Amino acid sequence: MSQIAFDLDVDDGGTPTYTVAELGEAINGALRRSFSDGVWVSGEIQGWNKSSAGHIYFNLVETVEHTGAKATLRVAFFAGAQHGPRDRFRRAGLKLGEGLRVRVFGTLDFFAGSGQLTLKMSDIDPRFTLGALALQRDDVIRRLVAGGLFDANRRCHLSPVPLRLGVVARVGSAAWADFVHEIERSTFGFHLVVADVRVQGEAAVTMVSGAIREFGRRRDIDVVVVIRGGGARTELATFDHEAIAMAIAESARPVFTGLGHEIDRSVADAVAFRALKTPTACAASLVERVAEYNGAVEECWQVICSRADHATVRHSERITEVAAGLGVRATSALDRSEERLHHRGGRVRESAMRAVAQSAAHLAVAAAAIGRSPARLDVELRTVAGLETQLRLLDPVNTMARGWSITRGSDGRAIRDVAVIHSGDVLVTSFSTGTATSRVESTERLAAPHPVKEPAP
Incomplete structure (x- = not known):
């Protein structure tokens, strides 16, 4: 039986062969030579994770323009390196977290154990993140203006008595407590319908925009109120999101915001009917609106009462004058009527007396005539008796009694x-x-x- 022959004469041209460990060391050596002073890298934070030891791990992700492919770099931010960078970030009003665009500094390390390239982060540029947030914000505002929606909510009709409020907030938070306290302190009859939502994190945009749209469609809501407490500038970035801005712009009800920032102004604030600094200020604005209406109503009522009193006095005086005039006229009319009655009474008495006298004369004549006619009455009576006898004979009853x-x-x-x-x-x-x-x-x-x-x- 023949054997298979193998040609094992390989010419590698002198190229060295590395073991995996050796290649890992060679890569790290090349990285140290090429990036000896470290490197700045920008991208969006995804997969944020903090270990029990305080170390932070995340990916810096960038979507490649034109191709749409994603480039990813693993970042390790160890607890010992966090103090200075996080303080600078915090002083800028920012907070590291998911979805934030950052520019970070560190050294590259290839870990042969996992075959993964990692950036060991040691610094961060707050100005880059602020600029990225501003660019995102400006981009959203630019699209709203182009679509004619930037001031759409400010064209909504605001009720003079906005007592029915749809509140978008995190129930149980300090912002919610402050708002409710201010409303209850007013003693006006506010009716609150609350949507308990997250105001930061991944689900915040969907929950907040959905609640605003729901309240914006309801006819039993006068004003939609969006509130949250203070926090880092990056946490406020939730309210720079286009979905929330669109929900406010398309709402059929005016939207009041009180997002807890004294300096920063979000896109939601920019497109809202009215933007207040804090939840308490937001509640106070609504209370003031109702108080103004209540005061106007009270003032109108006072004017009505005053005018009614004046009108009552004038008409009372007029009624007194008319009554006095009527009394005089009535007395005069009674006097004239009494005179006419007396005059006509005399005429009636005279006429009655003449009629009585005439009747007495006629009666005397009739009595004399009656006294002269007894003989004529006897003849007539005998004629009537004869007719009565004939009528009795012709009565059918008497006729039938004789056999008819x-x-x-x-x-x-x-x-x-x-x-x-x-x-x-x-x-x-x-x-x-x-x-x-x-x-x-x-x-x-x-x-x-x-x-x-x-x-x-």
């Missing part, structure tokens, strides 16, 4: 001629002792009798 009857049709009319009845008609015959109902079987018409003259009465 009266027959009526269904309509109640007396039947005087056989021609008006027909077979099947129902007839009612009345006798002196009662009535009888019959139905017609047939009719027969007789020759007309000679008319008989009735005797003269």
